[in-house]
Amino acid sequence: MSKPQVEMFYADARTQSRITEEQARFFLDNGFLVVKGVLRGEELQTVQAEMEKQTAKGAAGVRDDPDYMYGTGGKTGRNVLRRIEYVIDKSDPMKALLGHPFILRSVERLQGRNFIPTWDSMVLKMPDEGIIVPWHRDAEVPSGCTDPRPIFNVDFYLDPADLATCLWVIPGSNKWSPEACKARIDRDGPDRFSTEDAIPVPMEAGDAIFHDITVLHGSPAGDGNPLRRTVYYEFRPGEIESNYGPHTREYLELKQQVLLECLDRRAAVSYSQGEEPFVYRPDGEFALGERMEPDTFRYPHQKYWRS
Known part of the structure; x- marks a missing residue:
């Protein structure tokens, strides 16, 4: 299978107030969009330091809190922090991050003004213990839904991700049927990560990726990988939810x-001064x-699942 012919397309939070229509179309067609420079300067340093505290806490081992999740290290086979x-809830700078105006204006462009923030997590590859993340979709669109608006994550990179550890995506797989995705996932299985139909997405600290929950993505185990921390905020159109x-x-x-x-909280932090704040204006129901x-x-989540 030949490598997909996709010319990488970037948005830039340093020079834009939100993604453009052209950038939105790239995202809808391919299932992902890279945004450069979302976190920078004091905010990037603050978020990195704050989440280092959480990383250290989790790495030390947390036995009685299900929010700290572990997997088998790729090198040693030990129990290592993965999520x-x-x-x-755990960090004031992460509260301020949810109010990031470029992100929220861009979410509004893609989902409409009635969007809802739904999930917030941090996924990690611990140093020298990179765990393979097999090809997967984060989720399927809810059964029966015909609303064309995307459900997606915004992935904030707190550390660089090079070709040894970065995310790989299969462009356009957000438009595949569940059966086609399952066939692709089953072809590799959980212990193999072939990339002949995929492209790598290297990132710098402070960059972000918008990725559709239905795009196929994953990452290799890495070899001697450095720490890679990525914060995920998911958004969904209120009408779909x-x-x-x-x-x-x-x-x-x-x-x-929330x-x-x-x-x-965003308006009160020093690094937001001078930016145009986002105004949340949901309407109708x-x-x-x-x-x-x-x-x-x-x-x-489990307390608020529908029966």
Whole structure:
């Protein structure tokens, strides 16, 4: 199979206020878009330092908190940290990050003004213990949904990712059927990572990727890999969540209040001064009611699943 002929296309948060229509079309066609320079200067240093605390805590071993998840190290076979859930709840800088105006204006362009922040996690490749991430989709579009708007993650890179550790994507696989994706995944299996129909996406610290939940992606185990930390924020159109789930309507309203509080947190940090803040303006059935300060930033998904 020949290498896909996709000319890499970038957005740049240093010179743009949001993604352009052309960049949005690239994302919709290919299932991913790289954005350069989302985090920089003081914000990048603050977020890196803050999440280093979480990395150190998880690396030391957390036995009684299911938010810290582990896997088998690629070199030693030891139990190594691979994922931390609900990072917004664990860190004030991560609250401010949710209010990033370039990101939210771009999400609004792709999903409409009734978007909802749904997931927040950090995925790690620990040094010299890179774990292969086989080809996968993050999820399928909810059954019965005909809404064409994408559901996607924004992946913030806190460390560089070179060809040994970076994400690989199969462009356009966001348009494949579930059966076609399964056939591609099954061809390699969990222990092999062939890339003849894929392209690598090297990143610098502070860059971000928008990636559709249905695009096929993964990464090799790496050999002597450095630390790679990536923060994932997922967004979904409110109408898709309301009509098809997986969360209840109560969850959507709670996460709207979380977003409003995080926008206030963004406005208060030193590194946001001088930027044009995002204004969250959902309408119709999602119009904001009375403002209520959230009593937590961690609403467990399983508590709000539809039956």
